[in-house]
Structure formats: structure tokens, C-alpha cells
Amino acid sequence: MALDGSALAHTVSSLVSYAVGCGLVDAADEAWAYNAVLESVGATGPAPAAVGDASDLDLEATLASLAEVAVANGVADDTGTGRDRAAMRIMGRLTPRPSDVAARFHDLEAASPVSATDWFYKLSCDAGYVRRAAIARNIRWTTPTRWGDLEITINLSKPEKDPRDIAAAGAAASTDEVYPACQLCMSNEGYPGRAAADVAGAHPARQNLRIIPLELEGERWGLQYSPYAYFDEHCIAMSAEHRPMHVDRTSMSCLLDLVDLFPHYLFGSNADLPIVGGSILSHDHFQGGRHVFPMMRAASCETFAMGEHPDVSCEVLVWPLSVLRLTSPDRTHVLDAATHVLTCWRSYSDASVGVLAETCGVPHNTCTPIVHRDGDDYVVDLALRCNVTSDENPLGVFHPHARWHHIKKENIGLIEVMGLAILPPRLVGELDAVRVHLLDGTSLDDDPLSASHAPWAREVAERHPDLTADVADQVLKDEVGAVFGHVLEDAGVFKWDDEGRAALERFLATL
Numbered sequence: 284m285a286l287d288g289s290a291l292a293h294t295v296s297s298l299v300s301y302a303v304g305c306g307l308v309d310a311a312d313e314a315w316a317y318n319a320v321l322e323s324v325g326a327t328g329p330a331p332a333a334v335g336d337a338s339d340l341d342l343e344a345t346l347a348s349l350a351e352v353a354v355a356n357g358v359a360d361d362t363g364t365g366r367d368r369a370a371m372r373i374m375g376r377l378t379p380r381p382s383d384v385a386a387r388f389h390d391l392e393a394a395s396p397v398s399a400t401d402w403f404y405k406l407s408c409d410a411g412y413v414r415r416a417a418i419a420r421n422i423r424w425t426t427p428t429r430w431g432d433l434e435i436t437i438n439l440s441k442p443e444k445d446p447r448d449i450a451a452a453g454a455a456a457s458t459d460e461v462y463p464a465c466q467l468c469m470s471n472e473g474y475p476g477r478a479a480a481d482v483a484g485a486h487p488a489r490q491n492l493r494i495i496p497l498e499l500e501g502e503r504w505g506l507q508y509s510p511y512a513y514f515d516e517h518c519i520a521m522s523a524e525h526r527p528m529h530v531d532r533t534s535m536s537c538l539l540d541l542v543d544l545f546p547h548y549l550f551g552s553n554a555d556l557p558i559v560g561g562s563i564l565s566h567d568h569f570q571g572g573r574h575v576f577p578m579m580r581a582a583s584c585e586t587f588a589m590g591e592h593p594d595v596s597c598e599v600l601v602w603p604l605s606v607l608r609l610t611s612p613d614r615t616h617v618l619d620a621a622t623h624v625l626t627c628w629r630s631y632s633d634a635s636v637g638v639l640a641e642t643c644g645v646p647h648n649t650c651t652p653i654v655h656r657d658g659d660d661y662v663v664d665l666a667l668r669c670n671v672t673s674d675e676n677p678l679g680v681f682h683p684h685a686r687w688h689h690i691k692k693e694n695i696g697l698i699e700v701m702g703l704a705i706l707p708p709r710l711v712g713e714l715d716a717v718r719v720h721l722l723d724g725t726s727l728d729d730d731p732l733s734a735s736h737a738p739w740a741r742e743v744a745e746r747h748p749d750l751t752a753d754v755a756d757q758v759l760k761d762e763v764g765a766v767f768g769h770v771l772e773d774a775g776v777f778k779w780d781d782e783g784r785a786a787l788e789r790f791l792a793t794l
């Protein structure tokens with residue numbers, strides 16, 4: 284329901300007071316900001332209301348009610364994404380200009396990179412670009428496994444698609460020239476967004492997106508925070524050029540540049556091949572943040588030496604994927620060593636364990652590199668990846684196997700490689716149905732919500748013959764965590780059995 288006049292005045296005044304309080308808007312610009320918000324919801328009055336401190340404003344709810352005003356006034360589409368575009372348009376008016384944000388960031392960074400990212404992260408949250416309230420809806424837990432405590436997230440923060448948007452997208456004609464070319468292009472900064480019915484298709488509104496310009500390897504890059512973050516200060520560094528992902532010496536050097544600029548963050552790259560890469564291969568980018576992932580805490584089970592790189596410490600991690608850790612205080616030495624491992628791996632085949640460097644000229648081997656600082660040391664973790672497929676595993680030999688697809692069938696990308704699962708929202712209702720049927724003894728197979736989980740759920744029941752309502756939720760969470768450990772094992776090229784360990788030693792001997 285759209286607000287009446289006095290409620291509108293109070294809501295807009297509260298939002299402006301909030302924006303002044305958190306430093307988005309200068310107090311001297313208060314009247315201007317009030318009018319800017321009125322204009323963006325299609326209103327020309329009333330006068331501002333007197334409001335007190337608004338620092339505890341519920342930003343999401345405030346923007347939702349202002350978006351209703353915009354719909355009622357005919358300046359926003361009457362759909363979920365239409366309301367979202369209206370909300371972002373409002374916040375775009377209250378967010379400082381990109382050049383001002385960048386100047387302030389670089390001033391702070393000169394004194395302390397931590398204070399620069401603290402400030403920019405807070406700004407990205409306060410401006411509503413990072414969806415704090417939506418992120419808080421995600422369901423999270425950790426599960427102890429043989430690989431340490433794995434982190435599980437059921438992602439409830441991304442909005443469900445509106446059926447009207449989906450229908451409109453189907454009806455819209457496609458065009459060749461799409462602007463912005465993708466969601467990671469720097470040209471998204473300030474973009475108004477498009478409805479699904481638009482001839483170019485749906486695109487999110489980005490009026491409140493701000494990007495810090497960076498230089499990596501002599502090229503122009505940008506840094507922004509992720510709107511639907513999966514971990515603390517989840518950020519994205521993207522190339523100014525819309526070009527495909529690549530993993531090579533240059534990209535790993537960019538990762539080292541990033542941890543030189545921001546030593547308190549880790550940065551990693553998705554692999555550059557389908558199946559083992561992330562969801563966006565079309566735009567060169569990295570992800571980073573301020574989080575200690577389970578993989579970073581993994582112990583090493585052996586050290587090895589690379590003859591040409593005597594002063595780089597080389598370890599094999601106790602981790603379900605096959606991860607080599609290279610450590611050195613000298614960034615050139617660690618980069619040389621990492622490049623050597625990648626080059627050797629690209630052309631390495633061992634048919635006895637299913638690793639094939641290429642088939643019919645199509646390359647399969649790559650790696651997922653992750654870089655962080657440990658005191659003066661650079662630590663480069665290289666997860667060895669292979670995207671070969673087989674008749675038995677048509678989606679990928681080193682990909683979640685079919686028996687786990689009821690929990691996880693998507694690619695194992697960078698974040699999951701490090702031990703943080705991102706699971707689909709459907710699991711909330713499905714796991715609840717499994718829990719009810721296990722407790723009631725009713726049929727798992729007859730309920731469409733639980734049917735896909737039935738064989739697994741029966742195994743769970745066998746492992747927990749005395750399952751009670753008190754513990755059922757926790758048992759299922761732990762079992763889902765265990766499944767995540769298994770899908771990571773599926774993604775490991777050298778398994779943790781005698782055959783796999785012997786194969787790993789053969790590869791290490793080539794380095």
C-alpha cells in the first residue's frame with residue numbers, strides 16, 4: 284500500500300536523516316536530498332517532516348514502502364524487479380559520486396588499507412548496494428568432517444524471479460548489442476537497470492554501485508563489494524575490459540598485486556574452463572574478502588621440493604580437492620613456482636586415475652588459484668582441476684557425482700573449493716519434508732519434496748536409528764555437511780586412497 288502524504292514526508296525525511304547520519308549525504312545537502320527522493324518516487328510534495336535520529340532505520344523496509352509509492356505514481360513497474368529498480372534509483376540519489384568515493388578511498392588507503400576497505404565496505408552497505416538484510420536471511424552452519432569444519436550456506440538472499448518477469452523475458456526479442464555487456468562490466472556503475480520485457484532483456488539496477496579504480500599488472504581494474512555476499516567483506520575485482528576469464532602467470536600476478544594492496548584480504552580466481560569454473564566465465568574477474576576459509580586452516584600432510592625453486596616452501600594440503608600450497612616472502616619466486624606448477628599441470632595426463640590433459644584437442648586441466656598473506660609471506664594455494672567428462676559421469680568426472688545431486692549438482696567454484704558450500708533455497712522445504720517423514724515413518728518417495736532425497740535419507744535413518752525430534756534438525760545439517768565433504772572429494776583429481784596418493788606423487792615428481 285502506498286503511503287499517505289504525512290507518512291511519505293516522514294519516511295523520506297527519515298531516509299534523508301539516515302543518509303546524513305551515515306555520511307552518504309552532507310547535512311548541507313539535506314533539502315536537496317529530500318527533493319531528489321521525492322522526484323525519484325514521482326512525488327512533488329509534501330514538505331519534509333521533523334524526524335529525530337534515524338541511525339537504526341530499517342533500510343530494506345523503508346525502500347520497499349517508497350517503491351510502492353513509485354509504483355502508485357506510475358514511475359516504477361508493478362513487479363518485484365520494478366520495485367527493486369525504484370529502490371536502487373532512490374539510493375543512487377543519496378550515494379556520493381564515484382569520483383568522490385574513489386578520492387576518499389585512495390586518501391584513506393595511503394594511510395591504511397584496512398581503514399580504506401572498512402570505509403568503502405560501510406558505504407556499500409549503507410547505500411543499500413550490499414544487501415545486509417537479505418544476506419542475514421541466509422541459513423548458515425558449520426559441520427565437523429574429516430576435512431575440518433566445513434561451512435554451509437543455504438542461499439536465501441537472492442530474490443526469487445517474478446513469474447511475470449520470466450514470461451516477459453520469454454516474449455522479449457534478443458539483440459546482439461547488449462549494454463552493459465554483463466553484470467561485471469564497470470559500465471554498470473550507476474546503470475538504471477532494465478525490466479525483463481526490455482528488448483535487451485533484464486538487467487539489475489546499479490545506481491548505488493560504486494567501484495574503486497585499481498591498477499593491476501599495469502592495467503585498469505575495479506574493486507566493488509558483492510551485493511549478495513557469501514562471506515565477510517566479499518568483494519569482486521574486475522577487469523575494465525569485458526574479456527574471458529584466464530588463469531595464467533598474468534592473472535596470478537594480479538592476485539599478488541591485490542594482496543600487496545590489501546594484505547588483510549584473500550583473493551582468488553575461478554578456473555577458466557567450464558564445469559570446474561564459476562558461473563561467469565565471460566568477464567575476467569577475481570573474488571576476495573576478509574574471511575578465513577576452512578581450506579586456509581587445512582594442515583599440510585607432506586612437503587615436496589621443486590628443483591628450480593629451492594626457496595619456495597611447497598606443501599600438499601589435507602583437503603578433499605588436490606591443493607598444493609606454495610609459500611615464500613619473495614613474490615617473484617612464488618609467482619615463478621606457481622606458474623611452473625600450472626604449466627606442468629596443463630599438459631599432465633594420468634589415465635590410471637582419469638586425468639586427461641586434453642581430448643580431441645580440447646584442454647581439460649586448469650587450476651583454481653587462491654592467494655593470501657601470512658605475515659611477510661605470500662601463500663599461493665593451487666587447487667588442481669580437470670573438467671574431463673565420461674559416459675559414467677557426463678557432467679564431469681571431477682564434479683559432484685549423481686548420487687549427491689539431490690543436494691548439490693552445480694559447479695564447485697572458487698568459494699566452495701575453499702570449503703564454503705552455497706546451497707540452493709529449495710533445500711529448506713525439502714529438508715524439512717525429509718525430517719518430517721523420517722520422524723513420522725511416512726513415505727519419503729510419495730512426497731515430491733522429499734522423493735529426490737529418499738535413498739540418502741534412508742541411509743541417514745540407518746545411521747541414526749533413534750532419531751528424535753530434538754536432534755533431527757541438527758542430524759540433517761550434519762549429514763548435509765558430510766555430503767558437501769563428499770562432493771569436494773568428487774572434485775579432487777587425486778583421491779585419498781593408495782592409488783590416488785601414488786598418482787599424486789607421480790605428478791609431484793614431474794615438477
Ligand SMILES: [Zn+2]
Nearest residue numbers: 465468525566
Ligand atoms: Zn562484462
